Each structure stands twice: as C-alpha cells, then as structure tokens.
Amino acid sequence: MLQQKLNSINVTEEKLDIAKEVAIINRIPIVNTLLELMCEFTGMRFAFIARVTKTQWLACAVKDEINFGVLPGSELVLESTICHEVESHHQVVAFDEASTDPQFFCHPTPKAYGFESYISVPIILPDNSFYGTLCALDPKSAVVNTPKIIGMFIMFADLVAQHVGNGKKLLETEQSLNQEKETSELRDQFIAVLGHDLRNPVGAIRNSAQFLLRMPVDERTSRFLHIIQNSTYRITALIDNVLDFAKSRLGDGLLISRNTTNDLENVLLQVINELRVIWPDRIVNTQFELNDAVNCDPIRIAQLLSNILGNALSHGDASLPVKVLAVSNQNEFKICVYNKGAKIPEDIIDRLFLPFSRGNAERNKEGLGLGLFISSEIAKAHGGSISVTSTDDETCFTCLFSNS
Numbered sequence: 001m002l003q004q005k006l007n008s009i010n011v012t013e014e015k016l017d018i019a020k021e022v023a024i025i026n027r028i029p030i031v032n033t034l035l036e037l038m039c040e041f042t043g044m045r046f047a048f049i050a051r052v053t054k055t056q057w058l059a060c061a062v063k064d065e066i067n068f069g070v071l072p073g074s075e076l077v078l079e080s081t082i083c084h085e086v087e088s089h090h091q092v093v094a095f096d097e098a099s100t101d102p103q104f105f106c107h108p109t110p111k112a113y114g115f116e117s118y119i120s121v122p123i124i125l126p127d128n129s130f131y132g133t134l135c136a137l138d139p140k141s142a143v144v145n146t147p148k149i150i151g152m153f154i155m156f157a158d159l160v161a162q163h164v165g166n167g168k169k170l171l172e173t174e175q176s177l178n179q180e181k182e183t184s185e186l187r188d189q190f191i192a193v194l195g196h197d198l199r200n201p202v203g204a205i206r207n208s209a210q211f212l213l214r215m216p217v218d219e220r221t222s223r224f225l226h227i228i229q230n231s232t233y234r235i236t237a238l239i240d241n242v243l244d245f246a247k248s249r250l251g252d253g254l255l256i257s258r259n260t261t262n263d264l265e266n267v268l269l270q271v272i273n274e275l276r277v278i279w280p281d282r283i284v285n286t287q288f289e290l291n292d293a294v295n296c297d298p299i300r301i302a303q304l305l306s307n308i309l310g311n312a313l314s315h316g317d318a319s320l321p322v323k324v325l326a327v328s329n330q331n332e333f334k335i336c337v338y339n340k341g342a343k344i345p346e347d348i349i350d351r352l353f354l355p356f357s358r359g360n361a362e363r364n365k366e367g368l369g370l371g372l373f374i375s376s377e378i379a380k381a382h383g384g385s386i387s388v389t390s391t392d393d394e395t396c397f398t399c400l401f402s403n404s
Contacts, residue, residue: 025060028163035063044138052132083133094119097141117142121153126165206232230278241370256297256381267298283321290328304378307371312339333403344390
C-alpha cells in the first residue's frame with residue numbers, strides 16, 4: 001500500500017526540485033539532533049521533516065527506526081497525508097491513539113499507513129509563508145497530545161523555519177551573484193572580441209588616410225584627411241583601453257614585460273608628438289631628467305602617458321600649456337603631467353581611477369572613462385601608484401614606481 005502511494009504522485013503542477021529541497025534541510029546542522037530528540041521525548045520511532053505545497057509532499061529529512069519505507073527524497077500522494085490538512089489550516093495535529101481518538105478513529109490516513117500515534121506541526125518561514133511540517137508517528141500509541149510535547153515541537157519547527165529562511169536567502173544571494181558573474185564575463189568577452197575585430201578596419205582607415213596624404217591634394221581635402229587620421233589614433237587608444245579593461249576583468253590582469261631601457265625619452269617624445277598632431281593648437285612643454293636607465297615596460301609606459309596627457313589636453317585650460325616631467329634615478333621613476341584649469345572636486349577625485357567614472361564635470365567630454373583606470377592598472381603592474389592633486393590653479397597627475 002505504501003509503495004503504491006509512493007508511486008502515485010500528483011503531477012498536475014510543476015514539481016519541486018527534490019535535490020534542492022533535500023539539500024536545504026540537510027545544510028541545517030541541528031536537523032538530525034532535532035529528529036533524535038523528538039523520538040527520545042515522545043517514544044516514537046519515526047520522525048521527519050516534509051516539504052509540503054498545495055500539490056506535493058516530499059520527505060526532506062528522516063529518522064526511521066521501524067523501516068517505515070520513506071527516505072529523504074521520497075514522495076507521497078499529498079491527499080493521502082495529514083500534512084495536507086496542516087497545509088490547509090496551519091494548525092497542529094496531534095493524537096495519542098488513532099483508533100480511540102474521536103476525530104481520527106475513522107480517518108483513512110492512520111489506517112492506510114498503519115500508525116496509531118501522530119503529531120504534525122507546521123513550519124512557517126520568517127516571511128509567514130508555509131514551508132512544510134515537522135512530524136513524528138509510530139504504529140504504537142504514545143503520549144504526544146500534551147502542551148509540553150506540542151510546545152517542544154513548535155519550538156523545533158521555529159528553529160527549522162529560521163534556518164530554512166536563512167538558507168533560502170543565502171541560496172538566492174549565491175544564485176544572484178553567479179548570474180551577475182556570468183553576465184559580467186559574457187559582457188567582458190564581448191567587449192574583448194569587439195575591440196579585437198575593430199582593429200583591422202581602423203588600421204585600414206588610417207593607412208588609407210596616410211596614403212592619400214602623400215598625394216597632391218588641395219588644402220580642404222588635406223584638412224579632412226588629417227581629421228580622419230587623427231580620429232583613428234583616438235579610436236585605437238579607446239580600443240586599447242577597452243581590451244585592457246576586459247583583460248583585467250576576466251582575471252588575466254595587465255601583462256607587462258619589464259626590461260632596462262636607456263631610450264625611454266624617445267618613447268615618451270613619440271607619444272607627445274602623436275598627441276600634438278591630434279591637438280595641433282595646444283602647447284606641450286617637456287622636462288626630461290632621465291639620468292638612469294628605467295626598468296619598465298616601455299609600451300605600457302607610453303600607453304600610461306598617452307592616457308594621462310590626453311586627459312590633461314582634453315580637460316585643461318585650452319589657452320595654457322601642459323607640462324610633462326619625467327625623472328629617473330637609481331631608485332625610482334616618475335612621470336608628472338601638469339595642466340592649468342578648474343580644480344577637480346574632491347568627490348570626483350575619489351572616483352577618477354574607477355572604470356567608467358568620468359565625473360559630473362566631464363560628461364560633455366569624449367571618452368569611455370577607462371583611460372585613467374588603465375593607467376592606474378599599468379602603474380600597479382609596475383609595483384607603483386598613480387595619484388592626483390588639484391588646486392584652483394593647477395592639476396597634476398603623478399605616476400611613481402621603483403626603478404629596481
């Protein structure tokens with residue numbers, strides 16, 4: 001009879017995830033102890049926690065000393081259980097001896113499953129939703145319908161409810177975090193692929209502009225070709241920043257290849273000259289005191305300077321020059337970029353080196369808000385740091401790291 005009921009499950013509604021429901025209960029460290037105490041204090045030999053919905057009954061935790069035949073993960077026909085009634089009215093059901101109890105002597109469930117004594121207490125979660133039941137039964141009679149026993153079962157049910165509620169919140173948080181992680185990884189992979197695929201057409205546009213500039217063209221055409229060429233430099237810088245951001249977010253980090261170079265001045269001058277082409281009306285003054293060779297990744301240092309100097313040219317006072325200072329000695333290497341202009345507010349300074357953070361004062365400017373973030377990552381990869389100071393007269397970005 002029991003096996004028939006185990007096989008005849010209501011399937012009219014989407015079923016519970018059995019493994020998930022059993023796992024939620026089994027993660028509660030006190031479950032086995034509670035079931036043992038229930039049996040010890042009542043003399044009953046079968047105790048269990050059931051997950052009960054309006055269409056389904058599922059055993060989640062069991063202590064069985066009578067070979068009743070229900071294991072964790074077992075299902076019974078909901079309507080064949082007294083838990084079905086508990087789910088309906090959310091009240092405790094308890095009787096010492098079904099065969100003599102005025103209410104249950106004719107009830108079909110004790111006869112069908114062959115038990116005399118029974119107690120079932122609803123498990124109500126902290127959000128007041130019904131979760132299931134905490135039960136015990138035995139083929140022999142037992143004294144359970146007393147305030148002391150019922151009070152103990154209610155207390156145990158409250159403990160289970162609290163743990164289940166916390167467990168569900170934790171599970172939802174984990175699922176949300178996993179989903180966010182997957183979304184973030186997909187987004188960054190998309191950015192990386194997109195950035196990689198953009199390189200070829202941008203390179204083709206730049207090469208074409210450079211080729212046409214070698215041909216005799218009128219002044220108006222030449223001006224447009226220079227605009228196209230300069231725009232490709234800006235796009236390439238944006239692509240580099242996007243790709244580096246994606247790499248850092250995907251866990252690979254920024255890769256650097258440090259070596260000792262005596263030619264860093266030419267590397268820095270090349271960056272400055274490229275930006276002079278993009279900002280032909282701006283003045284960039286330089287002061288290089290590279291007295292010692294620098295242990296660094298020259299390509300990354302060039303990228304760092306390009307981002308910082310580009311930021312200064314974009315946001316500084318266009319009528320005043322920008323200054324680049326580069327100093328090296330046996331102990332350290334430093335790059336400073338100074339520009340005149342309005343003071344950067346403190347709340348914006350605090351967020352300048354965060355990705356996509358451009359500040360309210362910069363919303364009308366071009367860019368993705370990645371340049372300074374990438375520059376800070378390059379500095380960190382060299383074991384150094386980047387900082388900014390800003391007054392009403394001048395703003396200075398300083399990159400400093402050990403030259404060893």
